[in-house]
Amino acid sequence: AQTVTQSQPEMSVQEAETVTLSCTYDTSESDYYLFWYKQPPSRQMILVIRQEAYKQQNATENRFSVNFQKAAKSFSLKISDSQLGDAAMYFCAYRSANDRDSNYQLIWGAGTKLIIKP
Amino acid sequence: DADVTQTPRNRITKTGKRIMLECSQTKGHDRMYWYRQDPGLGLRLIYYSFDVKDINKGEISDGYSVSRQAQAKFSLSLESAIPNQTALYFCATSLGGLEDNEQFFGPGTRLTVL
Secondary structure (H helix, E strand, C coil), rough: CCEEEEEEEEEEEEECCCCCCCEECCCCCCCEEEEEEEEEECCCCCEEEEEEECCCCCCCECCEEEECCCCCCCEEEEEEEEECHHHHHEEEEEEEEEEHHHHCCCECCCCCEEEEEE | CCCEEECCCEEECCCCCCCEEEEEECCCEEEEEEEEEEECHHHHEEEEEEECEEEEEEECCCCEEEEEECCEEEEECCCCHHHHHHHEEEEEEECHHHHHCCCCCCEEEEEEEE
């Protein structure tokens, strides 16, 4: 079974600085999707960025980028120029591309709480 | 207007009571999901549905049941609530097919069972 591990329960960063959140996963599959979701105090779960495993190029979305290391099964999120609005829980999630075997579910890490210091 | 709505947003109930959490979506998606979030555990899948006639158990379905009343509506029931069902519950939707690689979440329902 696949697992997702976020080893940092909490991280803090100074406003305008850069922070990297770690995520590792375990799978025997070669084709899958990886996601970073943000959950602010409002509780809404918001997709930040998505990576397809077959793509070698790291995904980027404005100030958010990932470092996808397939062989190492690592998927870290880098937030550049941190803003107060980035304060939230961040969750890493995995989904198999093989729908039949995965039951179509997302496998989630436990989350990292990101604190932005003004 | 929100694409995925959940009612109620917060609920406090007593052990043994029957509770229904409702989810509606205007995204036109076929697939709908119910998740439970506990501190330190991320989200876990309770049930999922690919259409009105297709409902499947997820990782932690014991103690829960669901009803897909229409494409846009998917309800989660706790027949006899117990304290360890205290959690944050999320409904989510996805498009399905080759483009089904993103799920859209409702705002969550915080349920407390006393």
